[in-house]
Amino acid sequence: MARDFWSAELRRVAERLRQSGQRVTRQRLAVFTALARLGGHRTAEEIYDVVRAQHPDVNLSTVYRNLDLGVELGLVTQTDLGGGVRRFELVRAERHHHLVCQQCGAVFELEDDLLEPLRAALRERYGFVARMDHFAIFGTCSACWSRSRAAGTRAPA
The missing domain is CATH 3.30.1490.190 (Ferric-uptake regulator, C-terminal dimerisarion domain)
Structure with missing residues (x-):
């Protein structure tokens, strides 16, 4: 059940990327997959640690760029829950x-x-x-x- 939910979420992300003229790259999907699997409000560094485990060639700036793109497209929210640290979450319904x-x-x-x-x-x-x-x-x-x-x-x- 949970796997089906995240698969649907990631299909939604991929479709939104395509609609906005963005390519659905391996790195992009890795960032959004990590964010979906971690759940909740996560720092870019937490997301990077998950992505790096499977894709050692992806760097932290790639994670930030894709998170910022996700925010711009309305796929990801960015919130400061205190301490001046940006936290990201995949947009829910x-x-x-x-x-x-x-x-x-x-x-x-x-x-x-x-x-x-x-x-x-x-x-x-x-x-x-x-x-x-x-x-x-x-x-x-x-x-x-x-x-x-x-x-x-x-x-x-």
């Missing part, structure tokens, strides 16, 4: 975002439909059509907030 706790580093998924009122307000008030594909909102999780309140300290707002 449903958009999602993240809440990142600056105290403990926990990351929680945020459903896209919660952002629709913001999109509507931006369109109405500013005439701006926001592209909110994937991003992180930083703050304090409930567990850290509770701990700080119990300790009598103030958690950052």
Whole structure:
């Protein structure tokens, strides 16, 4: 089942590459395959380690170029979940975002439909059509907030 899912995802990636006039190369497929198999939000270096194991001739700059192309084509999302490190994820059918706790580093998924009122307000008030594909909102999780309140300290707002 999981193998069929990733095969379908990689066929979708290959089709999108072709539609945009890009070649479907061995290196490109290796990068997107590694990203799909790793799942989640991965650094270019993590992806590179997987690709290099099977394709020693592929270098880190090739991984970055293909990830950047994936972002440009809407196949891959790029997010900074803290620490200034770009993380990449293969785009899923449903958009999602993240809440990142600056105290403990926990990351929680945020459903896209919660952002629709913001999109509507931006369109109405500013005439701006926001592209909110994937991003992180930083703050304090409930567990850290509770701990700080119990300790009598103030958690950052």
